[in-house]
Amino acid sequence: xxxxTVLPIAxxxxxxxxxxxxxxxxxxxIPSALIDKPVPEFDLPPVxxxxxxxxxxxxxxxxxxxxxxxxxxxxxCREEHPLLMELARTKRVALHGLxxxxxxxxxxxxxxxxxxxxxRTGADRSGRVGIDFGVYGVPExxxxxxxxxxxxxxxxxxxxxxxxxxxxxxxxxxxxxx
Amino acid sequence: xxxxxxxxxIALALLAxxxxxxxxxxxxxxxGQEARAIEIHKALRCLVCQNQSIHDSNAGxxxxxxxxxxxxxxxxxxxxQVVGYVVARYGDWVLLKPPFNVKTALLWGAPxxxxxxxxxxxxxxxxxxxxxxxxxPAPLSTHERQRLERLIGEDAP
Amino acid sequence: MIPELGHYAxxxxxxxxxxxxxxxxxxxxxxxxxxxxxxxxxxxxxFGFVAYAFVALMISYIxxxxxxxxxxxxxxxxxxxxxxxxxxxxxxxxxxxLWVLMLAGFGAAVxxxxxxxxxxxRARVLAVQAAIGVGFYLFILLTSNPFARLLPPPLEGRxxxxxxxxxxxxxxxPFLYAGYVGFxxxxxxxIAALIEGRVDPAWARWVRPWxxxxxxxxxxxxxxxxxxxxxxxxxGGWWFWDPVENASFMPWLLGTALLHTAIVVEKRDALxxxxxxxxxxxxALSLLGTFLVRSGVLTSVHAFATDPERGVFILAFLxxxxxxxxxxxxxxxxxxQAGGLFQPISREGALILNNLLLTTACATVFxxxxxxxxxxxxxxxxxxxxxxxxxxxxxxxxxxxxxxMAIGPLLPWKRGDLGGxxxxxxxxxxxxxxxxxxxxYFTWGGPVLAVFGMALAAWLIVGAAVEFAERIRLGRxxxxxxxxxxxxxxxxxxxxxxxxxxxGLVVMGIVATSAWEQERLLIMKPGDRTTIAGYDVTFLxxxxxxxxxYMAERGRYEVSRGGAFIARMEPEQRSYPTPPMQTSxxxxxxxxxxxxxxxxxxxxxxxGWATRLYHKPLVHWIWFGSFVMVxxxxxxxxxxxxxxxxxxxxxxxxxxxxxxxAE
Numbered sequence: 001x002x003x004x005t006v007l008p009i010a011x012x013x014x015x016x017x018x019x020x021x022x023x024x025x026x027x028x029x030i031p032s033a034l035i036d037k038p039v040p041e042f043d044l045p046p047v048x049x050x051x052x053x054x055x056x057x058x059x060x061x062x063x064x065x066x067x068x069x070x071x072x073x074x075x076x077c078r079e080e081h082p083l084l085m086e087l088a089r090t091k092r093v094a095l096h097g098l099x100x101x102x103x104x105x106x107x108x109x110x111x112x113x114x115x116x117x118x119x120r121t122g123a124d125r126s127g128r129v130g131i132d133f134g135v136y137g138v139p140e141x142x143x144x145x146x147x148x149x150x151x152x153x154x155x156x157x158x159x160x161x162x163x164x165x166x167x168x169x170x171x172x173x174x175x176x177x178x
Numbered sequence: 179x180x181x182x183x184x185x186x187x188i189a190l191a192l193l194a195x196x197x198x199x200x201x202x203x204x205x206x207x208x209x210g211q212e213a214r215a216i217e218i219h220k221a222l223r224c225l226v227c228q229n230q231s232i233h234d235s236n237a238g239x240x241x242x243x244x245x246x247x248x249x250x251x252x253x254x255x256x257x258x259q260v261v262g263y264v265v266a267r268y269g270d271w272v273l274l275k276p277p278f279n280v281k282t283a284l285l286w287g288a289p290x291x292x293x294x295x296x297x298x299x300x301x302x303x304x305x306x307x308x309x310x311x312x313x314x315p316a317p318l319s320t321h322e323r324q325r326l327e328r329l330i331g332e333d334a335p
Numbered sequence: 336m337i338p339e340l341g342h343y344a345x346x347x348x349x350x351x352x353x354x355x356x357x358x359x360x361x362x363x364x365x366x367x368x369x370x371x372x373x374x375x376x377x378x379x380x381x382f383g384f385v386a387y388a389f390v391a392l393m394i395s396y397i398x399x400x401x402x403x404x405x406x407x408x409x410x411x412x413x414x415x416x417x418x419x420x421x422x423x424x425x426x427x428x429x430x431x432x433l434w435v436l437m438l439a440g441f442g443a444a445v446x447x448x449x450x451x452x453x454x455x456x457r458a459r460v461l462a463v464q465a466a467i468g469v470g471f472y473l474f475i476l477l478t479s480n481p482f483a484r485l486l487p488p489p490l491e492g493r494x495x496x497x498x499x500x501x502x503x504x505x506x507x508x509p510f511l512y513a514g515y516v517g518f519x520x521x522x523x524x525x526i527a528a529l530i531e532g533r534v535d536p537a538w539a540r541w542v543r544p545w546x547x548x549x550x551x552x553x554x555x556x557x558x559x560x561x562x563x564x565x566x567x568x569x570x571g572g573w574w575f576w577d578p579v580e581n582a583s584f585m586p587w588l589l590g591t592a593l594l595h596t597a598i599v600v601e602k603r604d605a606l607x608x609x610x611x612x613x614x615x616x617x618x619a620l621s622l623l624g625t626f627l628v629r630s631g632v633l634t635s636v637h638a639f640a641t642d643p644e645r646g647v648f649i650l651a652f653l654x655x656x657x658x659x660x661x662x663x664x665x666x667x668x669x670x671x672q673a674g675g676l677f678q679p680i681s682r683e684g685a686l687i688l689n690n691l692l693l694t695t696a697c698a699t700v701f702x703x704x705x706x707x708x709x710x711x712x713x714x715x716x717x718x719x720x721x722x723x724x725x726x727x728x729x730x731x732x733x734x735x736x737x738x739x740m741a742i743g744p745l746l747p748w749k750r751g752d753l754g755g756x757x758x759x760x761x762x763x764x765x766x767x768x769x770x771x772x773x774x775x776y777f778t779w780g781g782p783v784l785a786v787f788g789m790a791l792a793a794w795l796i797v798g799a800a801v802e803f804a805e806r807i808r809l810g811r812x813x814x815x816x817x818x819x820x821x822x823x824x825x826x827x828x829x830x831x832x833x834x835x836x837x838x839g840l841v842v843m844g845i846v847a848t849s850a851w852e853q854e855r856l857l858i859m860k861p862g863d864r865t866t867i868a869g870y871d872v873t874f875l876x877x878x879x880x881x882x883x884x885y886m887a888e889r890g891r892y893e894v895s896r897g898g899a900f901i902a903r904m905e906p907e908q909r910s911y912p913t914p915p916m917q918t919s920x921x922x923x924x925x926x927x928x929x930x931x932x933x934x935x936x937x938x939x940x941x942x943g944w945a946t947r948l949y950h951k952p953l954v955h956w957i958w959f960g961s962f963v964m965v966x967x968x969x970x971x972x973x974x975x976x977x978x979x980x981x982x983x984x985x986x987x988x989x990x991x992x993x994x995x996x997a998e
Contacts, residue, residue, distance in 0.1 A: 004299075005665040008612065012619075012661055016654045018705070021712035022632035023646045030225065030717055033269035101238065127242050134267040136225035136239055202856045202936055202945035216856075223719050229577045231721075234570045236936070274721025281716050288702040289695065289728040296691045303687075304679050311676045 032134050032142075032153040039067075039148050040132035044122030047099050047107045054096050054122030060148035064174045065094040066167070067142040068118070069130065071102045072110035074138040080157035081114050087163070088117035093171050096120040100138050101127040143167060145174040203241065206248055215248050218260055222247070223272050231274060338403050341391025342482040345432075348384035348439065349472035351377050355465035359458035360530075371454050374461040375446040381468065382443035389436045392481055396423050402488035405429060405481045411494035411913050413884040421505035422495040427629060427645075428481035430508055434625075435471050437509075437516040438464070441545075445520065452541060459527035460520075467519055470652045478645050494913030497885065503563035511556030511583055515621035517549020518590055522618035525611045526660055529667040534607040539600035542614070544972055546597060550590045551968040557583055558961035569919030569934040571852075571949045573957060576725040578633040581704040582624030588697035589617040592690045599683050603748060605674035606683070609690070615664060619657040620697075626653055632708055681751040685743030692736040699728050737791050737842060740835055741798025745805075763801050767794040778851060785850030789843060796839035803832040830971025837967055840960030847953035860943035868950035870931060871895045877935070877944065885911045887920070890935035890944060894924070906935040930954050 034040075043055035059065060068084060070077045088095055097118035099107045104123055111118075124130050133142065134153075143152040152170040154162060206212040219233035224240045232240040232247075243264065250260040264272055276282045355377035362370025392405070396419050401407040409426045410419055423429040442464040449457045475481070498504070524542040528534045560580070565573040574580065593613040599606045627633050630646025677683040703720045710716050741763060745756040770793035774786045804810070806828065807820040855867050859874040866872070875891040887907040894901045904922035911918070921934040929952040936945030 005608070005668045008616070009658070009661045009665055012657055015705075016650065016658070018709050018712050019626065019632060019650055019653075022708045023630060023650065025632070025708075025711050027631070027633055027707070027711070030269065030271045031715075033265070033267060127238075128246075131239075131242060131246060131267060134269070136268065202858055202939070202947065204858070204939075204941070205856070221723070223721060229575060229721070234572070269717070271717045271719055274719055275723035275727075276718045276720055281710060281714055282706075282718060285702060285706045285718075285720065285724070286728075289699045289732065292698045292702075293691070293695045293732070296695050300687055300691055304684075306673075307676055310673065 029155050030136065032150070034134050034150045035153065037150055039142075039144055039150055040129065042122070042124075042129045042132065044098075044124055044129060047097070047111065047121040047123050048104045049108050050111075050116070050118075050121050052120040054098065054120040056148060058096070058120055059144045060146070062146040063094050064146055064171050065096055065119075065144050066171070067096050067098055067133075067144055069098045069100050069133070069135050069138050069140040069142075071100045071138050072106040073102065076157045077139045078114065080139055080159075081117075083158055083160060083163060084117040085115045092168065094119055097122070098129065098133070098135075099123045100130045100135060101125065141167065143170045143174060145177070203244055203248070206252060211248075211251050214257060215244070215251050218247050218251075218257060219244055221261070221274055222264060223274050225268060225272065337391050337394055338400070338482040338484065341388040341395075342480065344384045344387040344391065345435075345472060345476060345482075348381050348388065348435070349469065349476065351381040351384060352439075352465040352468040352472060355381060356462050356469055359462045363455040363458045363462075364530075368454070371458040374458040377465070378439070378442040378446035378461045381465065382439040385432075385436050385439040389432055392429060392432055393420065393423055395482075396420060399492065400488075401490070401492050402484050402486060403481075404483045404485040407485055407489050407492045409493065409495055411492040411884070413913070414495060414500070415883055417502070417505065418495055418500045422499075424508045424512075425495050425499045428475070428479045430512070431471065431475050431479055432481055433509060434512050434516065435468060435475065437512050438468050438471060438519060441516055441520050442468070445545075449541075456527055456531065456538075456541075459530055460523045463523035463526045464519065467523070467656065470656065474645075474648055474652065478648050491913070494911070496914065497909065497911040497916050497918050498567060500884075501563060501567055503559050503567065507556055507559040507563060509556075510552045510559060514549050514553025514556050514583075514590075515586065515618075515624065517545060517552055518586055518614075518618045518621050520545035520549065521590075521593060521614040522660070525614035526663065528611060529660075529663050532667055532670060534600065534611060534671055536601045536604050539597045539610070540976060543594070543597050543601065546590065546594055546614075547968055547972050550587070550594055551965045551972070553583065553587050553590060554961055554965050554968070557587060558958050558965075562958050565954070566921055566923055567918070569921055569936075570947065571854075571921070571932050571934075571951060573848075573954070576703075576722045578704050579624075579628050581700050582620075582627045585697050585700055585704075586617050586620040586624065588693050588700070589613060589620060592693040592697075593617050595686050595689050595693075599686050600674070603675040603677065603683055605677065606687070607671045607674055608668040611668060611671070612664060613690075613694075615657075615660045619653075619660070620701075622649075622653050622656060626650060627704075633704070675749070677748065678750040680746065680753050682743065682746045682748045684751070685739060685746050688739050689736065689743065692732055692739075696729055696732045696736075699732065700725065703728070733842075734791065737795050737838070740838065741795050741802070744799075744802045744831065744835075759805065760798060760801065763794060763797045766797045767791075782850045785846050788846035788850070792839045792842035792846060794839075795842065796836045799832045799835040799839065803828075825976070826974035827971045827976070830967045830969075830974070832967070833970060834964045834967025837960045837963030837965075840956045840963055842960075844953045844956030844958075844960055848951045848957070851952045852954075853950040855946075855948040857946055857948075858939045858941065858943040859946045863943070865948065867931075867948050868929070869896060870901065870950070872933070872948060874944070874946065880907075882909065884913075885909045888935070890922075890933075890946070892922070892933055892946075894931060902931070904931070904933050906933045908935050908937065925955050927955070928952065 039056050039059050041056050043057075044053055046053040054067075059067070066087075084095060087093065095117055097120070099121055101124065104125070107121075107123065111121075122129065127135075133140075137155060139157055141154040141158060142150050143154075145151050151174050152167070154167055158167065206215060216233060220231045222232050222243065224230045224232045224235040224237060224243075226237045226239050227235045232243050246264070247260055250263050255263065261273070270277055276285060278286050355374060358370050358377075359374035361367070362373065392403075394400075395403045395406050396410055397416070399406065399410060399412050399419070401410075405426065405428050409429070410422050414422065424433040442461055445452075445457065445460055445464070449460075452460070521542055524538065524545070528538055557580075560583070561573045564575070565571065593610065596606050596610045596613060600610050626646070626649045630649060632646065675683075703724050706720050707718055710718055741760065742753075742756050745759055746753075767790050771786055771790035774789045775783075778786065806824060807817040809817045812820070853868050855865060857865060859865070861874055861876040864871055864873045871894070873893045873895070875893060877888050877890045880887050880889050887909040889905050889907045892904045892906070894904055902924050904924060906922040907920040909918045909920055910916075917937075919934050919936065921932055923933075924931040929950055932947075932949040932951060934947045936947070938944055
């Protein structure tokens with residue numbers, strides 16, 4: 001055997017391994033560019049009928065919080081909604097909602113119908129705050145530490161497994177670092 | 179399994195709502211600025227539609243990002259600043275032309291490395307060939323050659 | 336009942352393929368003629384069973400049998416018959432049935448028309464072909480059964496993606512698959528040759544027509560796909576460097592290299608080991624393309640709805656097939672005899688340069704396509720590798736290739752004279768310079784690189800013409816003599832000249848449309864007028880029309896020039912109900928010099944309609960040139976040597992010892 005004839009095998013083996021790993025990855029999931037960066041500056045009014053709006057300063061008050069990007073037109077949001085309700089009931093972590101590109105009345109009706117798990121809500125009608133957060137698909141969920149730093153982003157509906165193995169550990173870690 | 183996959187697929191399809199409508203936005207009043215905006219649109223990848231620039235997509239986010247680009251240009255940003263604004267929010271992934279850095283060095287270096295490897299291989303092949311030729315005692319006899327040409331093909335020059 | 340029989344036929348095809356992949360191999364190695372003889376009837380029977388399954392699925396589509404899940408998910412009663420039929424391969428499961436039909440079809444063709452092959456070689460080729468078939472039958476039966484039932488059946492199907500309801504795309508997959516599958520023949524011949532431990536000119540002569548046929552089909556497939564993207568997607572692009580496009584382009588590049596290097600094996604008995612490797616890799620890339628499209632590891636606009644389970648299966652199959660063939664290659668290739676000797680400057684040398692550049696270009700496309708995946712797997716970093724990367728890296732590799740394409744055919748075998756060859760290209764230099772100056776004059780102030788590109792394409796086209804003229808001694812002998820010479824030239828020579836000229840046309844189309852395209856994006860209200868490239872375009876208004884299975888807003892535009900009416904153009908914005916989707920049907924006025932292209936979008940909030948106007952110089956030359964290339968390939972395919980069949984191996988093998996002794 002000569003080097004020239006064995007080389008293709010080596011290259012192909014490396015390729016096969018990469019393809020195998022590739023099967024376990026999700027190419028549609030784009031990691032956030034904002035990890036370990038402060039949340040963008042914003043100040044949004046609440047969804048109608050809710051008392052508290054959402055602004056960047058609310059995320060710097062020392063408490064680790066989740067910011068969930070949702071919309072009434074988003075089908076997948078309904079999938080994760082029971083989990084958010086459960087989270088609000090057990091009060092394991094503060095939960096705020098960023099209502100992305102939604103008609104105020106639709107958002108209000110949606111929360112009335114499916115339940116309102118959020119402490120604060122921000123109505124981002126134009127979607128500009130969403131862009132500042134690097135939102136590209138709804139739902140998305142950000143973990144923000146008490147100083148207003150984004151420590152983690154979850155893309156897509158949250159499953160119970162995501163919550164236990166990814167999100168809550170990130171929350172615990174952020175709390176511990178304080 | 180099948181059902182889960184289908185559901186996942188539907189969810190994704192909804193995230194990336196059909197994006198084939200044609201996007202035409204109100205242009206910037208300054209045609210030079212508008213031309214810059216379009217060039218930047220063509221360089222930025224649409225996040226929800228895969229392998230299209232935001233210029234070629236009318237997904238909601240693409241429309242919003244086109245607007246952002248126009249706003250930044252009107253605010254006086256240069257091209258690099260506009261692109262930087264979007265990259266700061268969405269990462270290098272939005273650049274259809276990947277930036278040159280440690281992680282993409284192999285990508286950008288690949289053509290040069292590959293062609294050099296090829297040239298080295300071809301050269302060593304020719305060298306071996308020459309060594310073989312030097313060791314060759316005698317050319318074919320006329321008889322052998324005629325026979326060979328008849329057999330290999332009538333159009334061999 | 337019909338679907339169950341179709342399913343059963345696939346199982347039978349699997350059983351036959353299993354037998355076909357084992358018995359002839361044993362027969363060939365143990366010299367058991369009766370075992371060897373199994374290959375031919377088995378290949379024919381296998382094709383019969385697959386054809387039955389294919390027809391069964393086709394019938395389910397034609398009669399809209401929605402109790403078959405595959406039909407229910409991809410068809411609809413309101414769909415025109417053409418798209419009911421072609422809808423069969425517009426989805427994952429159905430397209431696989433088309434794939435195995437072609438695979439078995441190629442096998443049956445070798446069984447029937449391969450009478451001139453030595454029986455053991457034919458048996459081994461068919462056995463390898465059947466082994467590939469086994470993998471695909473298992474894939475279909477285990478993960479992608481097209482005949483699965485759905486009870487109770489729905490009243491109506493979900494419909495075919497309207498973007499696929501188009502003649503260009505309806506026939507794109509069959510050609511593409513014929514190309515991919517055709518390269519499996521080269522693969523099977525290569526494996527058979529490795530098993531036999533013998534590669535000689537006769538082998539190359541047998542394998543060339545199959546490779547050439549596959550190459551022609553793949554070229555048609557890619558050209559159709561690109562043409563479809565151009566008129567159907569609504570923004571006038573024709574090549575996006577999308578992973579799925581690259582997946583078909585990589586086998587094309589290597590297949591082109593294989594086509595050329597096989598000539599060296601045939602004529603000079605050299606480059607054997609490399610040719611075998613190319614044959615293996617070309618098919619490996621075809622399989623890789625299948626994996627990329629169906630596993631979901633890369634994102635693409637055209638990927639099938641994907642399933643990780645299928646990805647695992649194809650990957651395992653890929654590893655098995657390619658891994659086995661490369662190991663066999665590593666063991667056997669060193670024992671292949673080095674062949675005829677030649678100088679670096681010679682026909683062989685030029686073909687090596689061709690291979691060097693095509694292989695590098697293919698590897699570059701490969702790196703660009705796979706890099707996001709590699710980086711994600713290794714460094715958890717996501718990057719995009721889009722058209723700008725490929726344009727920047729692929730283009731420069733094509734420049735020396737095209738430059739050499741005009742020179743190579745002028746060099747004699749074994750030892751050439753570069754100065755002499757260039758001297759014979761004097762006229763070509765002159766014409767090229769004239770083209771460059773003319774282009775520069777007409778496009779003054781435009782991109783200079785494009786002028787260079789046009790000159791390069793002219794160099795290739797005129798070079799091909801001059802080389803042909805020299806062969807028939809045009810202008811040096813009486814015309815009648817030249818005519819006689821032209822007629823008696825081998826078809827393969829005709830084919831080469833035509834294909835090379837076709838490539839030049841493609842390059843001209845690509846360069847011109849990339850460099851001098853004009854684009855207007857605007858919102859037009861009825862009565863509005865704009866100009867593009869000297870044409871006045873007036874928007875007259877819209878009307879709502881009803882198509883067979885869609886509603887459409889049709890825009891009416893009038894194109895004039897200097898006040899003279901030129902054309903009425905009517906692009907449409909179509910809305911399909913099943914599945915709900917909007918598509919843009921551009922209006923195109925194709926002309927040899929340039930296309931005018933109008934697409935209409937949705938009404939704007941401020942009133943008026945979104946309109947995209949393009950003026951695309953020479954864009955149709957891309958597809959015209961592609962079909963000229965294919966015509967060249969087909970003419971070459973009719974060469975007497977392929978038609979009558981290669982000479983029996985004994986006759987060719989006889990002088991081999993004396994050649995080897997001479998080395």
